[in-house]
Amino acid sequence: MRGLAASDNDSGIRADDTLLWRGSTAVTRAALLAEAAAIAHALPRGAHIVNLCEQRENFLLASAAAMFAGRTQLLPVARGADALGVLAGEYPDSVRIGDEELRRLRTARLVSPARRDLAPDDPGQPVMVPFTSGSTGRSQPHPKRWRALESGARLTSAALRGAIGVSAEIPLSLVGTVPAHHMYGLEFTVLLPLLAHMSVHGERPLFPADVAAALSQPARPRVLVSTPLHLRALADSQIVFPDIDLVVSATAPLDEELARHVETRLRAPLLEVFGSTETGVIATRRTAQQEEWRLYPGVALEPGVDSTRVAAAWFDQPQRLQDVLELRGADRFVLRGRNSDLVEVAGKRASLADITRRLCAVPGVEDAVAFQPEPAATGVASRVAALVVSRGIGARQIAAALAADLDAVFVPRPLVLVPRIPRDALGKVSRAALLALTRPRVE
Numbered sequence: 001m002r003g004l005a006a007s008d009n010d011s012g013i014r015a016d017d018t019l020l021w022r023g024s025t026a027v028t029r030a031a032l033l034a035e036a037a038a039i040a041h042a043l044p045r046g047a048h049i050v051n052l053c054e055q056r057e058n059f060l061l062a063s064a065a066a067m068f069a070g071r072t073q074l075l076p077v078a079r080g081a082d083a084l085g086v087l088a089g090e091y092p093d094s095v096r097i098g099d100e101e102l103r104r105l106r107t108a109r110l111v112s113p114a115r116r117d118l119a120p121d122d123p124g125q126p127v128m129v130p131f132t133s134g135s136t137g138r139s140q141p142h143p144k145r146w147r148a149l150e151s152g153a154r155l156t157s158a159a160l161r162g163a164i165g166v167s168a169e170i171p172l173s174l175v176g177t178v179p180a181h182h183m184y185g186l187e188f189t190v191l192l193p194l195l196a197h198m199s200v201h202g203e204r205p206l207f208p209a210d211v212a213a214a215l216s217q218p219a220r221p222r223v224l225v226s227t228p229l230h231l232r233a234l235a236d237s238q239i240v241f242p243d244i245d246l247v248v249s250a251t252a253p254l255d256e257e258l259a260r261h262v263e264t265r266l267r268a269p270l271l272e273v274f275g276s277t278e279t280g281v282i283a284t285r286r287t288a289q290q291e292e293w294r295l296y297p298g299v300a301l302e303p304g305v306d307s308t309r310v311a312a313a314w315f316d317q318p319q320r321l322q323d324v325l326e327l328r329g330a331d332r333f334v335l336r337g338r339n340s341d342l343v344e345v346a347g348k349r350a351s352l353a354d355i356t357r358r359l360c361a362v363p364g365v366e367d368a369v370a371f372q373p374e375p376a377a378t379g380v381a382s383r384v385a386a387l388v389v390s391r392g393i394g395a396r397q398i399a400a401a402l403a404a405d406l407d408a409v410f411v412p413r414p415l416v417l418v419p420r421i422p423r424d425a426l427g428k429v430s431r432a433a434l435l436a437l438t439r440p441r442v443e
Contacts, residue, residue, distance in 0.1 A: 017171060018199040020057060024217040026199070033118075036064035039105045043069050046095035048129075050074045050087065051181065056189060057202040058102040059180040063190050067118040067127060075130045075181045077424075078139055118194065119146050130183045132277045133428055142277050143316075151314040152187060152280040153195035155296045156273075159284050163271045164221050164245050168197065172245075173218030175201040176225040177211060179425045183277040184250045188225045208237035221245035224266070228254045229367070229427035235265040244268040249287075250275070251426040253335070253353050257361075259287035274335070278319040279310050283333070292332045301325060301333060343372045345383060345409045352384070355402075355410060359386060362401045364393030367421050370412055371434050385438050386412035387421050414438060 015030035039061060043049065049066045051073050053059040066073045074094060076087055088094060120127060126143035133139065161168060174192065178185035193200040205214040211234060215222055223246045226234070231249055234241070235258075247262060247270040254272050263270050274293050275281035283293040295301065302309040302318075308325045311318040324336040341352045352370045359368035367389040388398060395415045402411050422433045 013197050017197070018173075018219070019193055020060065021173065021199060021201045021218045022057070023202075026219075032061065033064055035106065036061050037068045039065040039102070040068035042105055042108065043071065043097070044095045046071075046093050048072050048074050048091045048094035050076065050084070050091075050094050050096040052079060052084075052096055052098040053102055054179075055099050055202075056176070056180055056200065056204055058099050060190055060193065060200070061106070062097050062102055063128075063180075064118065064194060067120070067194075070120050070122070070125070072126045072143075073128045074141075075128060075186065076139070077131050077133050077182060083139075119150075123147065128186070130181075130186060130277050133182070133424065133426070133430075140277075144280075145316070148280065148314045148316075149191055150195060151298075151312075153191050155298075156187065156281050157192060157196040157198070159271070159273075159281075159296070160223060160246060160248070163269060163284070163286070164223075166221060170197075170221065171219075172198045173201070173220065173222045174198055174225055175205070175211070175214050175218065175222065177205060177230050178225060178227060178251075179204065182251075182426050183275070183280065184273075184426065185225075187275075187280055188248065208234050208239040212239050212241050215244060216242040223248060224268070227251045227427045228258060229423065231262045231270075232258060235262045241266050246271060248273060250281075251428065253357075254287050255357055256287060256291075263288050276319075276321055278321065279312075279315070282310060282312070292328050292334055295331045295333070297331075301327060303327060303333075343384060343410075348407060348409055350384075350407070350410045355384060355386070355406070355412070358402055358406060359388060359398070359412075362393070362398050365390050365398060369421055369429055369434065371431070373435065373438065384410055384412045385434075386415050387418050387434065387437055388415060389420060390417055 017029045018026040019029040019032045020027040043065060049071045051059060051062045053062050063073060074091060076083060123146055127146050127149055128144045129141045131139045131141050160172060174189060176185060176189040180186055180189050189200050192198045201214050201218055203214055205211040215224060222244050224244050225248045228249055244266055245268060247266055247268050249270060250273045259270050270288060272285050272287040273281045274283040282299045283295045285293045298312050300311045303325045306324060308321045308323050309318050310321055322338050325333045326336055327333050337351045337353060343350055343352060355370040356368055359365055359370060365388055368386060370384055370386040373385050395417055399411050399415055416438050418437060421429055423429045
């Protein structure tokens with residue numbers, strides 16, 4: 001899948017295909033990648049490009065430009081001054097490109113050189129380095145070489161088309177509510193448009209009305225790429241959404257009830273994808289109908305007691321996930337939880353994800369997260385704690401509702417009511433933030 005910039009090729013991608021939607025205006029692959037090639041020629045010196053663009057079109061352009069220039073992109077999740085300072089110390093040859101720098105390059109009327117090949121000259125060179133979110137510890141880099149990006153795009157493209165029921169020749173239009181610099185958003189809103197037969201909407205809509213407006217603009221088939229938290233908000237809204245051909249969800253477990261609710265309200269099948277920063281997407285399921293996940297072809301799992309080894313030909317080496325999986329044949333599995341999700345109190349075990357799900361099911365609860373504070377100095381595991389956003393219901397009522405079908409040792413104490421849970425753009429919340437909001441009550 002080389003030479004994907006402007007010329008026709010054996011993957012079916014053509015120069016006049018749409019790569020980006022500016023509202024309802026289609027921008028061709030040839031036009032956008034010619035601009036990216038020109039920007040590549042003018043990038044500041046430095047082996048690593050720190051892509052800090054927030055606007056999706058700029059991020060896409062900067063990514064393509066870095067590929068054309070043969071430069072490795074660094075894609076940090078944490079973008080505060082302190083985090084970027086640490087990154088600069090670890091990569092002293094890096095330069096930062098944000099929206100303002102990209103806009104200046106775009107208005108400089110640069111001349112595009114002849115190069116049109118996104119693939120690096122050195123196949124062993126990392127193309128991108130995404131970082132883990134750091135929600136349970138320090139953010140870690142995971143370099144991605146071309147073969148991993150290309151293989152992932154090919155397999156995910158096949159999974160999406162299979163879920164919709166269209167052939168590889170039919171272009172898909174993606175609308176994403178997720179940021180591009182997280183691995184999920186990177187795979188779906190950057191790599192699929194660049195490496196597969198797809199286009200992406202240039203905006204990242206947030207509110208239901210904005211999501212509906214953005215979905216009405218690209219050509220069908222349309223795919224909405226989002227998260228469980230955002231999908232719940234969309235499904236609970238009174239907005240009438242335009243025709244959608246597929247909804248994709250990731251970043252947090254999605255229960256069957258919510259999946260059915262989303263499918264009913266958005267009038268489209270929902271495909272949940274399973275993966276990580278370490279592996280990329282490796283499995284999918286139709287959550288409203290299936291408990292089991294189906295692995296991508298070529299991916300092999302080796303479950304352990306508290307983690308799972310994942311191998312594929314396009315990985316540099318097998319990866320270890322902190323997920324407990326149960327195999328169901330050669331290509332299917334059931335997710336039993338993360339080792340950090342399973343807690344033990346008074347000799348009994350439970351899942352934090354299940355407790356969180358039960359909290360969110362209590363009438364009047366709008367959002368919640370259960371977690372286990374750090375063990376006491378004695379080494380005895382502490383009780384479960386929780387943050388809850390509620391409307392018209394108090395902490396005691398919520399605890400009583402939980403106690404009706406949950407062992408008393410797992411009913412959160414403290415159960416802290418907050419106006420909002422400090423989630424990031426993917427709906428995740430760091431352990432440090434959870435401890436900060438509950439520490440005065442648990443020490």
